[in-house]
Amino acid sequence: MSFEEGFTSVKKDRLVFIFGPTGVGKTDLACEVAQDIGEIISVDSMQVYKGLDLGTAKPTAEHMKKAPHHLVSIIPPDFRFSAGDFKRLALKIISEVNQRGKIPILVGGTGLYFRALEFDLLNAPPAERKLRETLYKKEEKNKGYLYKELSTIDPPTAKLVNQNDILRIVRALEIYYTSGIKFSRLLQKGKTRQLMPLKIGLNIDREDLYARIESRCKKMIDCCLAQEVYSLLMKGYTEKLPAMKGLGYSHFFQYFKGCCSYDETLRRFVRDTKRYAKRQLTWFRKEPGVFWFKPTDVDIIRRKIESFIKCKGGTGCFQS
Numbered sequence: 001m002s003f004e005e006g007f008t009s010v011k012k013d014r015l016v017f018i019f020g021p022t023g024v025g026k027t028d029l030a031c032e033v034a035q036d037i038g039e040i041i042s043v044d045s046m047q048v049y050k051g052l053d054l055g056t057a058k059p060t061a062e063h064m065k066k067a068p069h070h071l072v073s074i075i076p077p078d079f080r081f082s083a084g085d086f087k088r089l090a091l092k093i094i095s096e097v098n099q100r101g102k103i104p105i106l107v108g109g110t111g112l113y114f115r116a117l118e119f120d121l122l123n124a125p126p127a128e129r130k131l132r133e134t135l136y137k138k139e140e141k142n143k144g145y146l147y148k149e150l151s152t153i154d155p156p157t158a159k160l161v162n163q164n165d166i167l168r169i170v171r172a173l174e175i176y177y178t179s180g181i182k183f184s185r186l187l188q189k190g191k192t193r194q195l196m197p198l199k200i201g202l203n204i205d206r207e208d209l210y211a212r213i214e215s216r217c218k219k220m221i222d223c224c225l226a227q228e229v230y231s232l233l234m235k236g237y238t239e240k241l242p243a244m245k246g247l248g249y250s251h252f253f254q255y256f257k258g259c260c261s262y263d264e265t266l267r268r269f270v271r272d273t274k275r276y277a278k279r280q281l282t283w284f285r286k287e288p289g290v291f292w293f294k295p296t297d298v299d300i301i302r303r304k305i306e307s308f309i310k311c312k313g314g315t316g317c318f319q320s
Contacts, residue, residue, distance in 0.1 A: 114188075217273055221269075
């Protein structure tokens with residue numbers, strides 16, 4: 001289905017993006033501003049997986065009461081979910097939300113998913129199974145090899161990708177080896193804008209953000225994140241799966257393998273979460289037309305969204 005076929009009933013300038021680093025408070029803020037006017041679509045590459053609850057900070061039952069949520073817990077952990085899958089499902093839900101007279105509010109921290117929706121940039125070569133298997137075998141023999149290879153071939157992409165995110169590392173290398181096009185170049189070439197969303201960026205002082213991340217990681221552990229990972233391990237889900245590469249999950253997999261002590265696992269979990277937040281901010285700060293707020297600016301942001309909804313069109317809709 002083409003973009004036009006799946007999106008004919010949606011007003012292209014009446015979408016809201018809310019993004020920012022992990023731990024900043026996106027879900028709480030989104031639920032407050034969405035009440036009575038919108039439905040939330042998760043833009044998170046990990047929240048789509050069933051059974052990965054604590055480590056992905058999925059919306060709670062209380063969040064769900066405030067506003068409907070979509071694209072949360074929809075696929076099993078052994079499914080390889082791509083940006084293309086996200087785009088296809090998100091466009092369908094956007095259309096349905098619009099038909100109900102609500103505003104689609106897309107919330108999360110996966111920058112590539114936002115860009116995949118806003119721009120037509122997914123004309124990438126299809127996956128090649130043999131090449132992909134070869135790349136995975138190289139990584140199995142020498143952990144970290146593929147990230148080093150990507151850093152040499154395409155440094156801009158390597159800076160945006162977690163060195164443990166093998167799925168995206170392999171995909172970037174796969175695109176390069178099959179087309180000769182670097183993934184960073186592919187992103188730059190995607191300039192045909194499909195949507196005109198209102199972009200709300202959330203951020204706080206770095207010191208406060210890191211304190212929140214430390215507190216959040218501790219809360220996840222206190223709520224038995226280790227047991228959740230162990231349960232997934234017992235169900236046969238291995239660390240090779242993309243879903244198991246997420247923050248917290250990959251760390252406790254290493255712990256259960258005996259590669260790290262418990263204290264070292266916790267230290268690395270917090271450290272890598274902070275590093276991920278830094279990479280997210282690097283990505284989102286390059287986004288054009290973003291209105292930046294603190295997560296406590298609920299009333300201001302809601303007024304901004306309501307004004308945007310009522311605007312009849314034109315550049316005035318994006319004025320501060």
